[in-house]
Amino acid sequence: MYGADHDDPGPKPGHAYRELCAGPLDGLLLDVTGWDDEQLAEGAALLTDLGRYGPGGRAHYEPRPADPLRWTGRATATEPAQADRGVSLPPGLSQGPRLRP
16 A cells, blocks of 8 residues: 555555545555456455454455546445355455455
């Protein structure tokens, strides 16, 4: 996540980013360097402490159809994944890849 490294918070040269819009991570940039086209089309379920469920929750983001460089927050979920608890995600959302450490 852009800005997560407090010692060197700026974007890294040669990296690809997506802007997160709405949802608990609004305004942050997600580093998607190395993600393939399928992963980029699906969006992601990002671990966050900032969502409705607090620590261990996930914020689900997907690309905007008209502007795939900007991803819109669609839902928040608890951890483990909502599917494990018998709760369905909204249509069109997938768990997406996890952020790499």
